Amino acid sequence: MNAQLTGRRALVTGASSGLGAAIATALAAEGAEVVVHGRDPARTESVAGAIRAAGGGAVAAVGDLATDAGADAVAGAALAAGPIDILVNNAGSYPHRSWRDATADDWREAYEVNVISGVRMIQRVVPGMRERGWGRVIQIGGGLALQPGAELPHYSATLAARHNLAVSLARELKGTGVTSNTVSPGAILVDGVRRFITGLAPGRGWGETWPEIERHAIEELAPNDVGRMGRPEEIAAAVLYLSGPLAGYVTGTTLRVDGGTVRGLH
Numbered sequence: 001m002n003a004q005l006t007g008r009r010a011l012v013t014g015a016s017s018g019l020g021a022a023i024a025t026a027l028a029a030e031g032a033e034v035v036v037h038g039r040d041p042a043r044t045e046s047v048a049g050a051i052r053a054a055g056g057g058a059v060a061a062v063g064d065l066a067t068d069a070g071a072d073a074v075a076g077a078a079l080a081a082g083p084i085d086i087l088v089n090n091a092g093s094y095p096h097r098s099w100r101d102a103t104a105d106d107w108r109e110a111y112e113v114n115v116i117s118g119v120r121m122i123q124r125v126v127p128g129m130r131e132r133g134w135g136r137v138i139q140i141g142g143g144l145a146l147q148p149g150a151e152l153p154h155y156s157a158t159l160a161a162r163h164n165l166a167v168s169l170a171r172e173l174k175g176t177g178v179t180s181n182t183v184s185p186g187a188i189l190v191d192g193v194r195r196f197i198t199g200l201a202p203g204r205g206w207g208e209t210w211p212e213i214e215r216h217a218i219e220e221l222a223p224n225d226v227g228r229m230g231r232p233e234e235i236a237a238a239v240l241y242l243s244g245p246l247a248g249y250v251t252g253t254t255l256r257v258d259g260g261t262v263r264g265l266h
């Protein structure tokens with residue numbers, strides 16, 4: 001795909017690992033200048049360095065988006081070298097909790113890290129897009145927003161908030177040239193997910209090799225029509241599409257990339 005991103009500048013939050021690193025790498029490969037954000041300076045700089053080594057344009061911006069000061073630092077660093085045309089709100093975490101053990105503080109923290117973090121970046125970056133009459137705002141949501149289970153209730157609720165605010169933002173940006181959408185992944189194989197599933201495997205009898213473990217895990221935890229977990233590059237491909245001019249008539253929508261995990265007319 002030629003996503004037609006040459007000359008655009010993108011900020012990808014939570015790009016020091018996982019989906020964000022894949023998204024930043026893919027945007028840079030399509031010609032965008034990328035601001036790679038993370039909290040961990042070494043991991044963040046490592047992703048930015050790998051993009052530069054491959055011939056792309058990337059700088060690092062470090063900060064905790066669960067705080068106003070961190071968001072100010074990240075926005076300041078990102079905007080120092082030029083405007084941001086594409087904002088991908090991807091930063092987030094999903095510590096394993098259930099209804100039985102998630103405290104009020106866990107719920108509050110999930111909301112700070114997964115929802116208000118993105119709102120902070122919207123507040124700092126979208127006014128410039130609006131002034132220039134072009135922009136793309138993309139939330140990384142998730143299937144648990146639409147089809148939650150009993151586990152991870154706090155996390156699932158924050159995903160639903162991301163989906164919801166993306167639609168509200170699209171309405172707010174009516175006629176401005178700035179679109180707002182959500183990419184909703186299913187279960188995607190990032191390092192943290194692989195570690196979690198590998199840890200469950202012996203107790204559940206899922207086998208010894210990764211292909212066996214993945215097949216059993218997906219059948220039991222997130223069954224879908226493709227029969228495997230998604231890969232970070234498959235989420236990045238959806239972000240590429242929504243980031244470019246080919247998606248100029250797409251706003252307020254959710255693009256599910258989940259192998260058919262989520263059922264129904266969502």
Ligand SMILES: NC(=O)c1ccc[n+]([C@@H]2O[C@H](COP(=O)([O-])OP(=O)(O)OC[C@H]3O[C@@H](n4cnc5c(N)ncnc54)[C@H](OP(=O)(O)O)[C@@H]3O)[C@@H](O)[C@H]2O)c1
Binds near residue numbers: 016018094
């Ligand atoms: N993997 C999946 O199956 C899946 C499915 C649906 C949705 N998602 C969503 O995709 C996003 C990325 O997840 P991932 O699976 O790629 O996980 P990951 O590898 O753990 O990446 C999470 C990223 O978010 C950053 N981050 C976490 N808390 C932050 C904070 N307070 N301030 C700033 N940055 C923070 C991390 O930065 P540092 O490491 O530098 O601290 C890291 O770059 C998350 O929002 C998650 O909800 C993932």
